[in-house]
Amino acid sequence: METIIKSKIISGTQRGRKLGFPTANLEIIKLGKLEFGVYICEVSYENKKYKGLLHYGQRKTFEGKITAEVLILGFKGNLYGREIEVKIKQKIRKTRKFNSEKELILQIRKDIDFLKNNLNTTS
Numbered sequence: 001m002e003t004i005i006k007s008k009i010i011s012g013t014q015r016g017r018k019l020g021f022p023t024a025n026l027e028i029i030k031l032g033k034l035e036f037g038v039y040i041c042e043v044s045y046e047n048k049k050y051k052g053l054l055h056y057g058q059r060k061t062f063e064g065k066i067t068a069e070v071l072i073l074g075f076k077g078n079l080y081g082r083e084i085e086v087k088i089k090q091k092i093r094k095t096r097k098f099n100s101e102k103e104l105i106l107q108i109r110k111d112i113d114f115l116k117n118n119l120n121t122t123s
Helices: 015-019 101-117
Strands: 003-010 024-026 037-045 048-058 066-072 083-093
Touching: 015 101, 037 066, 037 101, 048 083, 048 101, 083 101
Parallel strands: none
Antiparallel strands: 003 024, 003 083, 024 066, 037 048, 037 083, 048 066
8 A cells, every 4th residue: 555645845954965865855744654764755746757765754863853855866946835745655674873974875875776776666
């Protein structure tokens, strides 16, 4: 069963952008029974569909705040104040604390590679 989230995009700490991976921060951060983790997802915005990665849970490497944020492949533009739809397809890993920003960046790259190599799972 797919989980579908409709949420407005809010401003975050810009940490993803600073790391080279801009994300869209969802206004809704309580996602029912969804477990914390990183998920392959499909993002719909203005009648277009994009593949993405949803991080839902604590930012364990940084301040520990609970967030829901989406890295959207191939999207360029500003989504602040706009509403998107996120269809969660598959959990790929649990959230975890990384020892450094470099370690986190390497994991995000692995997550993106996993997404690109498994695009058929999001159809």
